[in-house]
Amino acid sequence: MNTPRSAVDRLLDDGSGHRPRADARRNVERLVVAARGAVAEIGVEVGTHEIARRAGVGVGTFYRRVASREALLEAVLHEVLAEIADLADRALEAPDPWAGLSDFAVGYVRLRAESCGIGEALGGACGPALDRSLAELRQRIRHLVERAQAAGAMRTDVPWQDVAFLLAAASTGPHTLGMVAGPQQWERNLQVILDGMRSARPSPLPGTPPG
CATH class of the missing domain: 1.10.357.10 (Tetracycline Repressor, domain 2)
Structure with missing residues (x-):
């Protein structure tokens, strides 16, 4: 049985096969943890600003690291x-x-x-x-x-x-x-x-x- 990809790996896979920078991976990991917590407490309607706040990053960083709120929630x-x-x-x-x-x-x-x-x-x-x-x-x-x-x-x-x-x-x-x-x-x-x-x-x- 194949091991399912983590949410972080799903979000970092751009199809190029290139390994992401360490800081990029850390930010995505923080966003995933924040999104999991927010989804558990608030539900799937949780907003971008709330996830970014919990992750300790700005909204600009959020959108540099993930394509959209929907993509992040789907991966989570x-x-x-x-x-x-x-x-x-x-x-x-x-x-x-x-x-x-x-x-x-x-x-x-x-x-x-x-x-x-x-x-x-x-x-x-x-x-x-x-x-x-x-x-x-x-x-x-x-x-x-x-x-x-x-x-x-x-x-x-x-x-x-x-x-x-x-x-x-x-x-x-x-x-x-x-x-x-x-x-x-x-x-x-x-x-x-x-x-x-x-x-x-x-x-x-x-x-x-x-x-």
Whole structure:
């Protein structure tokens, strides 16, 4: 399996094969780190000035180093989706198919819960730019689900498409009906979902109920 290119390498690849100057690479690395943080907190609508501010560079430097805000965000989201795909690949190698699926689910939902932008990207907010990465991730989820079902560890009446929506549903907002969610609310949600998918006895819930 080929190792996916990092966001920095994607942005520095101008097709010439020339190695970029060290200062250029450092600036792009700072922009990528800043963009990842901004996308997580604000979402994919984050502006150029905010990313540049977080990176400690001027807007002029921003545009000297990357073609556009869209190009930077696309590279960052491809990088994060590649990390999620790597989680899935490692889960597929787990000796226990249910443990592999469960571990992937925890990592996947944690990313959705902690990153506003990843939730938006996975929901299709970025248009066709991420279509291939999303298709590859769908295939991995399908393999994880079918592997767990073939092992008799998961209900066979729950297709992998349902699982994709169930995992997305585990990440909720911090408030509902005048109540405030606890810090482990998404983990509680996910445990209920996993127990509902499983063919074995339910597991104890982590954390405490919302207050």
